[in-house]
Amino acid sequence: MQPKKIKTGICIIGAGPAGATASIFLCRMGIKHVIVDAASFPRDKVCGDGLDLNTIRVLNHIDPTIIEKELSTNKKNFTASQGFRFILPNGRKVDIMRSAGNDADNHAKKPMFFVSRRFDFDNLLVSKIDRSVADVQLSTRINKITREGKAWVLEAEGPSGKLAIETDFLIGADGDHSMVLKHLGERKVDRNNYAGAVRQYWSGVEGMHPDNLLEVYFPKSLPLSYFWIFPLPDGKANVGYGMASNYIAKHQINVRKAFEDLIKTDPVLIPRFKNAQPQETVKGYGIPMSGNDRKAYGDGWMLLGDAASLVCPTSGEGIGSGMISGYVAAKFIQRAATQNDFSEKMFTNYNREIHKRLRTEEKVYRFVNAIPPRVFSFGINTILSTWFFKYWLSKKAMKKWINTAYTKEIEVKLT
Numbered sequence: 001m002q003p004k005k006i007k008t009g010i011c012i013i014g015a016g017p018a019g020a021t022a023s024i025f026l027c028r029m030g031i032k033h034v035i036v037d038a039a040s041f042p043r044d045k046v047c048g049d050g051l052d053l054n055t056i057r058v059l060n061h062i063d064p065t066i067i068e069k070e071l072s073t074n075k076k077n078f079t080a081s082q083g084f085r086f087i088l089p090n091g092r093k094v095d096i097m098r099s100a101g102n103d104a105d106n107h108a109k110k111p112m113f114f115v116s117r118r119f120d121f122d123n124l125l126v127s128k129i130d131r132s133v134a135d136v137q138l139s140t141r142i143n144k145i146t147r148e149g150k151a152w153v154l155e156a157e158g159p160s161g162k163l164a165i166e167t168d169f170l171i172g173a174d175g176d177h178s179m180v181l182k183h184l185g186e187r188k189v190d191r192n193n194y195a196g197a198v199r200q201y202w203s204g205v206e207g208m209h210p211d212n213l214l215e216v217y218f219p220k221s222l223p224l225s226y227f228w229i230f231p232l233p234d235g236k237a238n239v240g241y242g243m244a245s246n247y248i249a250k251h252q253i254n255v256r257k258a259f260e261d262l263i264k265t266d267p268v269l270i271p272r273f274k275n276a277q278p279q280e281t282v283k284g285y286g287i288p289m290s291g292n293d294r295k296a297y298g299d300g301w302m303l304l305g306d307a308a309s310l311v312c313p314t315s316g317e318g319i320g321s322g323m324i325s326g327y328v329a330a331k332f333i334q335r336a337a338t339q340n341d342f343s344e345k346m347f348t349n350y351n352r353e354i355h356k357r358l359r360t361e362e363k364v365y366r367f368v369n370a371i372p373p374r375v376f377s378f379g380i381n382t383i384l385s386t387w388f389f390k391y392w393l394s395k396k397a398m399k400k401w402i403n404t405a406y407t408k409e410i411e412v413k414l415t
C-alpha cells in the first residue's frame with residue numbers, strides 16, 4: 001500500500017516544550033505547518049519537572065492569564081514555589097526566597113517556580129496549539145529523513161500506517177537524541193557540555209519546606225554534581241541526580257548507582273528517605289548543555305531546544321530555554337515566510353539570539369570546570385553561605401528576574 005502523503009511548507013518534528021512553543025507562535029502568525037510527535041499526549045519525559053522563570057516568561061507571552069488562571073489554580077497538576085534551598089556539602093541549609101510581604105512591586109506574590117510532571121505540563125502546551133492552523137500529527141514517528149533537491153522527505157509511521165511528509169523547511173525539535181541532528185551529521189556528545197542525570201518519583205520524603213522550595217543538594221563525596229528534591233502536587237517529590245559527563249568519564253561513575261547509594265548512605269539524605277517509597281524504577285537521560293554553540297540553522301532547516309543543545313549549564317534547566325528558542329525561531333520563520341526565502345542567510349543571527357540569555361551561565365560553568373573539584377566544594381560551602389550572596393540573590397537578583405519574567409517582552413533581533 002502506498003503511504004499517505006502530506007505536502008507542507010514547514011514541518012516541526014517534536015512537540016515537547018520547544019516544538020510546541022514554536023507551533024503555538026507560528027499559529028498566532030497564521031503560518032500553516034505540520035507538527036509531528038512520536039508520542040501521544042499526555043506522555044512522560046525524564047526530567048526534574050522544575051519550571052523556571054524562562055518558562056514563566058514564555059507562558060506569559062502565550063497568554064498573560066495562564067499563570068494565574070491555569071497553573072496557580074490547578075493544584076492537582078502544578079506546585080507553586082517561592083524559591084529554592086541549597087544544601088551545602090557541609091550540610092548547611094541556605095534558603096533563597098523573596099520576602100513577599102515587604103516587596104512593594106506588583107509581582108511580589110507571584111511564584112518563582114512551578115513543579116509539574118512533564119506528563120501534565122507538555123500536554124497543557126500541546127493543547128494550546130491552534131489546530132485550525134497547524135496539522136498536528138501525534139503517535140507518528142519519523143523513521144527516515146532524505147533530501148530531494150531543496151525539499152525534505154520524511155518517512156513516518158502513524159496510527160493509520162505509513163506516512164510520507166514532504167516539506168520545504170524542517171525544524172528539529174526532537175530532543176537530545178534528535179534525528180534531524182543525526183541526519184545533519186553533527187550529533188557528537190561533547191562531554192564538556194553534557195551531563196548524565198537520573199530521576200525517580202517518590203512519596204513520603206520527609207522535611208519538605210512548607211513554601212515548596214526546590215531543594216538542591218551538593219554531596220560532599222561527589223563534586224560537580226547535584227541531587228535534587230522538587231515538591232510535586234499530592235505530597236510526592238521528583239528526586240534526581242545529575243553529574244557533568246567529563247567527570248563521569250574520568251572517574252568511571254555510574255550515576256544511577258551513585259544516586260541509589262546517596263539515598264541509602266548520605267547522612268543528609270538518610271533521615272529524609274527513611275519512610276519514603278519510590279514510585280517507579282530509576283530513569284536516566286542525557287542533558288545537552290549550552291556552551292559549544294552547536295550550529296542550529298542552515299539552508300532549509302533549524303534546530304530548537306535540546307536538539308540545539310540549549311540547557312542552562314549551571315542549573316540543568318532546559319524547558320524554558322527550549323521554549324525561548326521556539327519563540328525566537330517563530331520570529332525568524334515569520335520573516336522568511338514574508339520574504340519567501342528560507343535560505344541559510346535568513347537565519348544567520350538565530351544562534352546569537354538563542355544563546356544570548358545563556359552566556360553568563362556558560363562562563364560560570366567553564367570556570368567551575370576549570371577548578372579542582374575540592375576547590376569547587378570549598379567554594380560552594382563558603383560563597384553560598386555568605387550573607388552578601390543571600391542578600392544579593394533574594395533581594396536584588398530574584399526581584400529583577402521575576403520582573404523580567406512577568407513584564408518584559410522577549411526581545412528578538414533578526415539583524
Ligand SMILES: Cc1cc2nc3c(=O)[nH]c(=O)nc-3n(C[C@H](O)[C@H](O)[C@H](O)COP(=O)(O)OP(=O)(O)OC[C@H]3O[C@@H](n4cnc5c(N)ncnc54)[C@H](O)[C@@H]3O)c2cc1C
Pocket residue numbers: 013014015016017018019036037038039045046047048049050051052140141142143173174175176178179197198199240284285286287304305306307311316317318319320322
Ligand atoms: C533527569 C533530567 C532532569 C531535568 N530537569 C529539568 C528541570 O527540572 N527543569 C528544566 O527546565 N529542564 C530539565 N531538564 C531538561 C529538559 O528535560 C529538556 O531540556 C527539555 O525537555 C527540552 O525540551 P525539547 O522540547 O527540546 O525536547 P523534548 O522535551 O525531549 O521533546 C522532544 C519531543 O520529540 C519527540 N520525538 C523525538 N524523536 C522523534 C521522532 N523520530 N519522530 C517524532 N517525534 C520525535 C519526542 O517524543 C518528544 O516529545 C532535565 C533533563 C533531565 C534528563
